[in-house]
Amino acid sequence: MFDPLLVDLSRLQFALTALYHFLFVPLTLGLSIMIAMMETVYVMTRRTIWRDMTKFWGVLFGINFALGVATGITMEFQFGMNWAYYSHYVGDVFGAPLAIEGLMAFFLEATFVGLFFFGWDRLSPRAHMIVTWLMALGTNFSALWILIANGWMQNPVGSAFNPDTMRMEVTDFMAVLFNPVAQAKFVHTVSAGYVCGAVFVLGISAWYMLRNRHVALAKRSFVIAAAFGVASSLSVIVLGDESGYALTDNQKMKLAAIEAMWETEPAPASFTAFGIPSLSDRKTHYAIHVPWVMGLIGTRSIDKEIPGIDQLVARAEERVRNGLGAYDALEKLKVNLGDTAARAAFEAKSQDLGYALLLKQYVEDPRTASDQQIKDAAWSSVPQVPWLFFSFRIMVACGFALLVLFVTSLWYTMREKGAPRWLFSLAVLAMPLPWIAIELGWFVAEFGRQPWIIDGVLPTFLATSELGIYNLILSIAGFTLVYGVLAVIEVRLMLAAIRKGPDIADMITGRPSTSLAEPKPAMQPGE
Structure with a gap:
């Protein structure tokens, strides 16, 4: 029998390190593209202000990139440390995209990061621009392969369990590569990173405008961030809709839990804008429904049903009972691999x-489970509905709030009078919103998959290593301490670079920024 505390602590440690690491990833994605866009304008116009913008935002990108690498390495070691059985069971499948990410995407990214910082005086402007775009491409390729691995955990296609080796093995790598869940997650996650980068640039530019510092750089950065943010926010919304459609086909229980849809509704299903889900009576109280919306998002039709939790639990019970036959046949194959009848039954x-x-969370040998234990196992396939319900709605609210901010900012930048001071203040205050939305998005994606670490294949409680509780508590405390120190370092470096302004780039590259002496534009913020 498994130890619930051991499983909970293992999950807590991975959740803490993953959520902390992903504070850096989306900003890296967003800034890399925006920096490449700025340098492209510099190469096209030869105006040094655009070179200075590229170098300044590049410094902030570099700080963030370094912390992202440092925190990401520890996550891969955790698969072998805390999730040894998981690594053994699915390592042949899960390890492949992670290895490709390290050998191809990360090396590509790291190589061109170095050339970006130290190639200003060694490469022509056009060659340096190509380097910057390759750096951004490598950053996005890193996200692609990681999300292919994660997408397989959500929808384990292109693989099968081999009773001879007692492991999952790849049967169709192209199916793994073009997994619809992975593709939807990639474009949605990358777009969210672009939003994060846009908010970051918008907020810091607004801070400069409020203090009337580096106005030439801040004004242009504000315009680019607003325009890029509008496009990115719209992409997140459209691609989020595509992710919802993918859930309907591949993760019906997660979708039902997000919607707190306990019973199957007549098609097309309504969207629950607000409600209070209750696990005790399995109902959603004070629900406010928007007719048809969920049906249109989830099925792209008005005549297809979205199954509710009760219906999905009944289906899970059938699969538990059917799976007992596979388990019994597997136990016989362990004794005699040549048992053809057992192999056919499996x-x-x-x-x-x-x-x-x-x-196995109720009984050592599933074949001895009672009828009630089978029913309990079926209901254990339901994730924590209230957590998912509210997390998803807060995430969506943050996304739409950012879209409004970007549209408002872009509209004011097109006016002759420019943006008012209150908008700059609002842009600064809105800077935490993309991180809140992104972290909640990952929470919904991962927590909504429970109780599975590989959806429908391997329960989470079976995937842990045989570690002691003391070791886990000690490692969690150690990670918390080290990551806390890294957080302080990150914030101090970022704030120091922001306070220094564009001059910080000259300290790194060694070339003075002639455009800093440009006269201030006649139009000042708020005029």
Whole structure:
């Protein structure tokens, strides 16, 4: 039998390190593209102000990139440390995209990061611009392969369990690569990173405008961030809709939990704008429904149903019972791999083996489970509905609030009088919103998959290492301390660079920025 505390602590440690690491990833994605856009304008116009903008925002990118690398390395080690059985069970599949990410995307990214910082006086402007775009491309490729790995955890296609090796193995790598869940996650996550970068540039530019410092740089950066933010926000909304459609096909239980849809509604299903889900009576109280919206998002039709939690639990119970046949056949194959009858029985029901493994949280041998334990195992396939319900809605609210901010900022930049001071203040205050939305998005994606670490294949409670509780508590405390120190370093470096302004880039590259002596524009903020 498994130790619930061991599982909870293992999950807590990985969640803390993953959420902390992902504070840096989206900003890296967003800034890399914006820096490349700025340098492209410099190459096209040869105006040194654009070179100075590229170098200044590049310094902030570099600080963030370094911290992202430092915090990301520890996550991969955790698979072998805290999730040893997971690594053994699915390592042949999960390890492939991570290895490609390290060998191709990360090396590409790291190489061109160095050339970006130290190639200003060694490369022609056009060659340096190409380097910057390749740096941005490498950054996005890193996200692609990681999200392919994560997408496989959400929708394990292109693989099968081999009873001879007792492991999952790749059967179709192209199916893994073009997994619809992975592709939807990639474009949605990258777009969210672009929004994060846009808000970051917008907020810091607004801060400069409020203090009437580096106005030439801040004014141009504000305009680019507003325009890029509008496009990115619209992309997040459209691609988020595509992610919802992918859930309907591949993760029905997660979608039902996000919507707190306990019972199947007549098509097209309504969207619950607000409500208070309750696990005790399995109802959503004080619900405010928007007719048709969920049906249109989830099925792209008005006549297809979205199954509710009750219906999905009934289906899960059927799969648990069917999976017992696969489990029994597998136990016989462990004794005699040449048992053809057992192999045929396993192949016929192998797709439900994972559901039979859910019974191991109640009984050592699933074949001895009672009828009530089978029902309990089926209900354990339901994630924590209230957490998902509210997290998703806060995430969506943050996304639409940022879209309004970007549209308002872009509209004011097109006016002759310029943007008012209150808008600059609002842009500064809105800077935490993309991180809140992104962290909640990952929470919904990962917490909504529970109780599975590999959806429908391997329950989370079976995937941990045989570590002591003391070791886990000690490592969590250590990670918290080290990451706390890194957070202080990150904030201090960022604030120091922002206070220094464009001059910080000259300290790194060694070339003075002639454009800093440009006269201030006649139009001042708020005029």
